Amino acid sequence: MRQFLVILGLTALVWLGVSMSEPTEYPVDVKVTFSGYDSVRYAVVYADTAVTLRVTSSGFVAIGQSLKHRKAELTLTPEGNGSRRALAMKQVCQAFTRSRVGITQAVGSADSLRLVLAPRESRTFRPTLEKVEFSFAEQYGLYGEPVMEPAEVTLYGPREALDKIDHLPVAETHLANIHSSGHHRLALEPVWDKVGDIRPSQAEVDIYLPVEAYVEHEYKVPIEVLNADTSVQLKLYPQEVSLRVWIAQRDLHRSPDFRVGIDYADILVHDKHITPRLMQFPDYIRPRCIEPEEVQCVIIK
Helix, strand or coil, X not given: CHHHHHHHHHXXXXXXXXXXXXXXXXXXXXXXXXXXXXXXXXXXXXXXXXXXXXXXXXXXXXXXXXXXXXXXXXXXXXXXXXXXXXXXXXXXXXXHHXXXXXXXXXXXXXXXXXXXXXXXXXXXXXXXXXXXEEEECCCEEECCCCEEECCCEEEEECHHHHCCCCCCEECCEEXXXXXXXXXXXXXXXXXHHHCCCCEECCCEEEXXXXXXXXXXXXXXXXXXXECCCCCCEEEEECCXXXXXXXXXXXXXXXXXXXXXXXXXXXXXXXCCEECCEEEECCCCEEEEEXXXXXXXXXXXX
């Protein structure tokens, strides 16, 4: 009797193995995600996000699929470049069979999957550096103006949300001990997160800082009298001032043009002791002080 039961059990196992090896057809619900389009510039109006396929595989594969708790997923790239795009069901089925081991065939009921897009509204901003602090190593400084790339950033989204944004700053940042020229990748302040479904063309900008070593230098500059009365003579004491400036080492060979002056009307008002003022200097110079701070003017009639 025991031998009979063993033979019966082995026979049942063989039969089950043969049966489970036979091709079996069963439905599979597949979640669909579309890719390959510019999700920043375009919003999805309609998309086929799920499809049911009838697939063929062995019984063992079918049982394995049924034991999985999560839904089957496919990421697909629809064809076309307009607002209406589609992917033939044959290609969907081929993509599914390629992504699953043991699936020999897949068939869908529809003829294709569709994706409908609509362009988002947009506004272009020039990012500002109001929240960025630059501090330089001793005797180093900015040589010229920072260069931002890109100079403009476009935000995409509903018009009512875009209208709530008045400017686009670079996020609060402190760049310390700068001692050489270089590029800095800085994040934008995500102001779009506060107003709705807004997408930026990019979330970062590149800031190039031209930096040079500076030295202190002194120039002697004659004093000019502006709007002088030609019927009188003027004597200035001293007739020139010492102008102390910061200048980049690379510019020490240059001969900068300066103008220091006082106004004749100020001489009449301020009892002949006048503060000279710097009226003209080149943009590569950083003025520090003028010595003396006051000059004396004598009017000779």
